[in-house]
Amino acid sequence: DQQVKQNSPSLSVQEGRISILNCDYTNSMFDYFLWYKKYPAEGPTFLISISSIKDKNEDGRFTVFLNKSAKHLSLHIVPSQPGDSAVYFCAASLIQGAQKLVFGQGTRLTINP
Amino acid sequence: NAGVTQTPKFQVLKTGQSMTLQCAQDMNHEYMSWYRQDPGMGLRLIHYSVGAGITDQGEVPNGYNVSRSTTEDFPLRLLSAAPSQTSVYFCASSYPNSDTEAFFGQGTRLTVV
Numbered sequence: 577d578q579q580v581k582q583n584s585p586s587l588s589v590q591e592g593r594i595s596i597l598n599c600d601y602t603n604s605m606f607d608y609f610l611w612y613k614k615y616p617a618e619g620p621t622f623l624i625s626i627s628s629i630k631d632k633n634e635d636g637r638f639t640v641f642l643n644k645s646a647k648h649l650s651l652h653i654v655p656s657q658p659g660d661s662a663v664y665f666c667a668a669s670l671i672q673g674a675q676k677l678v679f680g681q682g683t684r685l686t687i688n689p
Numbered sequence: 690n691a692g693v694t695q696t697p698k699f700q701v702l703k704t705g706q707s708m709t710l711q712c713a714q715d716m717n718h719e720y721m722s723w724y725r726q727d728p729g730m731g732l733r734l735i736h737y738s739v740g741a742g743i744t745d746q747g748e749v750p751n752g753y754n755v756s757r758s759t760t761e762d763f764p765l766r767l768l769s770a771a772p773s774q775t776s777v778y779f780c781a782s783s784y785p786n787s788d789t790e791a792f793f794g795q796g797t798r799l800t801v802v
Binding site for chain 1: 693720721722724729730731732733734737738739747779781783784785786787788789790791792793794795796
């Protein structure tokens with residue numbers, strides 16, 4: 577039972593354009609959502625997060641949108657840069673703290689020059 | 690600032706052997722967790738701890754043991770390795786606050802033959 581789903585295994589975007597990564601979840605009790613970026617042979621690194629009481633959070637080139645009625649969140653990267661090429665995971669938390677994260681399968685983003 | 694340190698980075702085990710994956714953090718985080726990542730899947734929670742002496746099971750705990758005797762260390766033990774435990778293992782730590790991220794180690798790539 578996959579509670580957090582990233583239905584696009586891969587995404588290819590031209591440098592300078594917008595990258596949009598999507599994530600769906602099934603458990604309406606999730607309270608907090610995070611996006612992680614992962615390079616090969618490295619651990620995931622935190623990118624941006626959003627609380628369930630908000631519908632948007634922005635940090636530089638990265639914006640996360642949350643649509644609770646649709647149980648959907650998305651990560652927008654604009655403009656996309658070659659260094660953004662990585663696997664992106666969305667994650668969700670049911671409880672206070674980040675000790676029990678539920679992850680999606682990941683989306684491999686490739687930025688083409 | 691070392692953050693979360695995992696050792697070893699690579700390990701090959703024979704079926705039935707035991708070993709301990711080490712994880713240490715120097716951020717004084719109360720919460721620590723172990724995840725495994727398999728191809729095409731997101732990270733799945735094995736065990737987690739909310740403080741020294743307190744551990745609990747995650748989504749995929751079978752075949753693994755943990756203990757937390759200090760705030761800094763959270764070792765993961767494989768009692769009798771099986772090929773199904775071939776995976777990349779990540780340790781994470783975080784503060785006990787809501788709306789906080791988890792910090793991940795570099796990972797341990799384990800192969801059981």
